[in-house]
Amino acid sequence: MATYKKRGYKPKAVKEQVETEAEIAAEEMESTTAEVFNALDETAGKTEEWVANNQKYIFIGVAALALFALAYVGFDKFVKQPKETTAANEIYQSQKFFTQAEQASATQQDSLYTLALTGGQGKLGLLDVADKYGSTSTGNIANYYAGFAFLKTGKYKEAIESLEKFSTKEVVLKALTYGGIGDAFAQLKDYEEALKYYEKASGVKGNSFTTPKFLMKTAKLAIELGKPAVAISSLEKIDKEYAKSTEFSEVEGLLAKAIAMK
Secondary structure: OOOOOOOOOOHHHHHHHHHHHHHHHHHHHHHOHHHOOOOOOOOOOHHHHHHHHHHHHHHHHHHHHHHHHHHHHHHHHHHHHHHHHHHHHHHHHHHHHHHHHHHOOHHHHHHHHHHHHHEEOOEEOHHHHHHHOOOOHHHHHHHHHHHHHHHHOOOHHHHHHHHHHOOOOOHHHHHHHHHHHHHHHHHOOOHHHHHHHHHHHHHOOOOOOOHHHHHHHHHHHHHHOOOHHHHHHHHHHHHHHOOOOOOHHHHHHHHHHHHHHO
């Protein structure tokens, strides 16, 4: 910064003023990181002021990012990971009940699905895991299991509610979830909603396991609802792309029926 001598100029006074301002700046720096740069001298040029102001904002921004990174690492290490481990330990018994129910006789299934939902042997049920550990991946998958446990025990509204809470990018699980919601709506006789979810299930990225299954469900329900165009589209896709599927054997007869409806 340029300094010009004027009449009455007192170097000592100026020196004392500069030292005083430096002391004030040092004190403010200690009190808060947000005030890293003190107000410029009134004689500072606009360019100097612009640079100083931007340096202040850059410093604050970098400090904020650093604090965020430290907070995230701390949260992941000391909160998220331990919570995930605890949730996985809690859900184990409920998953075991669910698996046993899938393999049990019809007379035993309801009680085992209920145990899966409510818990047993000192462990939480699927509903409590989903509620208490909803922010974890284990809490998320608990909604999936709970949805199908409700579906198998005839609690269709609850099944829809739980399955709608479940989220995944895995194509098979996503298709099964949509299909499960479709089945629940069909049991509630809300066939239009059921058809919508069957179409969503069949529209998930194609695979030989779920895609022909839900294309066929879409076709059959569309025929019942008097929507032959939807049925024909689904059946033709099975015919062209999934000739090795178990659903393929039904295509010819259903396709003829749908065409006759037009």
